[in-house]
Amino acid sequence: SARDKKYKRILLKLSGEQLMGDEGFGIDPKVLDKMALEIGQLVGIGVQVGLVIGGGNLFRGAALNAAGLDRVTGDHMGMLATVMNALAMRDALERSNINSTVMSAIPMSGVLEHYDRRRAIRLLEAGEVVIFSAGTGNPFFTTDSAACLRGIEVEADLVLKATKVDGVYTADPMKDPSAEKYDRLSFDEVLSKKLGVMDLTAMCLCQEHGMPVRVFRMDKVGALLNIITGSNEGTLIEN
Ligand code: UDP
DSSP states (O other): OOSOOSOSEEEEEEOGGGGSTTSSSSOOHHHHHHHHHHHHHHHHTTOEEEEEEOOTTTOOHHHHHHTTSOHHHHHHHHHHHHHHHHHHHHHHHHHTTOOEEEEESSOBTTTBEEOOHHHHHHHHHTTOEEEEESTTSSTTOOHHHHHHHHHHHTTOSEEEEEESSSSEESSOTTTOTTOOEESEEEHHHHHHTTOOSSOHHHHHHHHHHTOOEEEEETTSTTHHHHHHTTOOOSEEEEO
């Protein structure tokens, strides 16, 4: 592409719900193929892509806990759900001829690699998509925190959070038609206005380490590519 890229290495966070399409549960391979196409466009212009995928389409520890399970067991199940999503995404990427490797914070020999930061960076430099699964490996965290953590660790230029709405609004735009979108926010504003973009752990980590976060709508065709070439999609959060 002749378009200049603004970012060389990104960490993209997809929620589990984004993988289930119109179904209420599980994984829709058609949705994965669409995402693989968008990610492939980035790889094609030389952008290094790290991926963190949530598990909310399958299990969430807090919800399992509310239904009676032990919280830590539920969180372990949630992390295993992210591994399943990551394997499905790798499958879609490889079918589109995009080389990818899944790493897991929880070792699972024979299925995928154990997370290794230096190896992840080498794979990214070689043009592979690296999917970081099993979150942080710890209960009581979220995959948003995992995305920020891995983004900071592998020295990504930007964490990209894909959502259903095209950025951060003054109120929930699904419920309040007068809600307005922010183009830019500081971490302090996000925290003081309790905007609920990501959990506090994730926001504090990015604030402390100066990792910018952009919230955008993944469904919007070409949004990812626009961001990479410097367009003002969604909302940028930085110090
Ligand atoms: N989880 C965890 N530790 C982590 C990341 C995730 O225990 O570091 C568990 C937690 O139970 C969470 C579930 O995995 O609810 C799925 O992740 P998340 O809710 O972040 O998925 P998303 O909402 O992005 O689909």
